[in-house]
Amino acid sequence: MIAPRFTPVADTGLLVSFADEMSADAHAAVGQLDHAVASDPPPGVLEQVPAFVNLLVRFDPLVTDHAALEEALRALWAGAGSVSRPTQERRVEVCYDAEFAPDLPAVAKAVGLSEEEVIAAHLSGDYEVALYGFAPGYAYLTGVPEVIQVPRKPAPVRDIPAGSVMIAAGQCLVTTLKMPTGWSIIGRSPTPILTDDPDRPALFDVGDKVVFERIDRATLEARGG
Numbered sequence: 029m030i031a032p033r034f035t036p037v038a039d040t041g042l043l044v045s046f047a048d049e050m051s052a053d054a055h056a057a058v059g060q061l062d063h064a065v066a067s068d069p070p071p072g073v074l075e076q077v078p079a080f081v082n083l084l085v086r087f088d089p090l091v092t093d094h095a096a097l098e099e100a101l102r103a104l105w106a107g108a109g110s111v112s113r114p115t116q117e118r119r120v121e122v123c124y125d126a127e128f129a130p131d132l133p134a135v136a137k138a139v140g141l142s143e144e145e146v147i148a149a150h151l152s153g154d155y156e157v158a159l160y161g162f163a164p165g166y167a168y169l170t171g172v173p174e175v176i177q178v179p180r181k182p183a184p185v186r187d188i189p190a191g192s193v194m195i196a197a198g199q200c201l202v203t204t205l206k207m208p209t210g211w212s213i214i215g216r217s218p219t220p221i222l223t224d225d226p227d228r229p230a231l232f233d234v235g236d237k238v239v240f241e242r243i244d245r246a247t248l249e250a251r252g253g
Contacts, residue, residue: 030057032105036094037084040074044101045082054081055158055170059235061101064108070100078234079159117237118157120202120219122150122193123248128216135195135212138178147242149176150214155200155238160230165204165222167232172198184210191217191253193240218243218253 030053035043044061047054062078065085072091077084087097124132124147136143155171172195180196185208188194192203194211201211204221221231232238243251 029105029108030054032057032061032101034094034098034101039089040086042085042087042094042097042101043082044085044105047081050080058083060108061105062234063114064104065101068104070097070104072097079161115235115237116233117239118232119239119241120193120217121243121247121251122215122217122240123243123245123253124215125245125248127245128192128248129214131194131212132214135176135178135214139176141175146176146214149173150195150200151240151242153200153240155240157232157234157236157238158199159234163203163205163207165230166201167221167230169200169238170198172200174198178212180210181212182210184208188213189216191219193217216248216253218248218251 030046033045035045037043046057058078058081062076062083065073065076070092072087074086074088085097085101126132132143132146136146139146141149153171153173155169158168158170160167176195177197178195187206188203188209190203190205192213193215194201194203194209194213196211202217202219202221203209219231223229223231
C-alpha cells in the first residue's frame with residue numbers, strides 16, 4: 029500500500045497526500061481512504077474533499093485535533109484495501125455537430141485523425157470522475173484516450189456555453205455554466221449535471237464511471253441543449 033503523508037491545514041484541516049504527481053495508484057488510494065472515512069467517520073470529521081493525489085479532511089477543532097485525527101486516519105487506511113468502494117455508471121449524451129464542436133477540426137488536425145476518428149476515440153474512452161473543482165458541477169473525468177490528448181490552448185476563450193464537452197490532456201469535462209476555458213470543445217451535451225436535490229447536487233459521485241453516447245442535433249434540441 030502507498031504510505032500517506034499528513035500535513036496540517038490551518039486549525040480545522042488535515043491533508044493526506046499519496047504522491048506529488050498524478051498517477052492511477054495515487055488516485056485509487058485517495059478513493060479508498062475517502063470511502064473508508066465516509067463509511068466510518070472518526071469523531072469530529074465534517075467533510076472530505078478528494079483531489080487527484082490527496083484528500084483534505086475537515087474537522088471540528090472542539091471535538092478533535094490534528095494528531096488524534098491522523099491516528100484515526102492511519103488506522104482507517106490500514107484496513108482501507110479490504111473495503112469495496114461503490115460506484116455507478118453514468119451516461120452522458122453528446123452531439124458532435126460542427127456548431128457545437130468548434131475545436132473538433134483543430135483537434136483532428138493536431139492528432140492526425142479525421143473528425144469521425146476523433147469522435148470514435150472520444151466515445152471509446154474509459155472515463156472516471158476524479159474530482160470536482162473550479163466551478164459548481166465541474167466534474168473532472170480521467171480516461172481520455174491517448175490518441176486524442178491535446179494540450180490546453182495558449183489563451184482561454186470567453187463565454188463557452190453550458191453543456192460543452194471539452195478535453196485537455198488526459199481529462200474531459202462537461203461544463204455547467206457559461207464560462208471561459210482554454211480546453212478544446214468537441215461537443216455539446218443536454219444531460220443535466222447539476223440537480224435540484226440538495227442531498228445530491230450533482231449527477232456524479234467521485235469514482236463513478238461515465239459513458240458518452242452520441243446523439244444528433246434534433247435529439248439535443250429536444251432535450252433542451
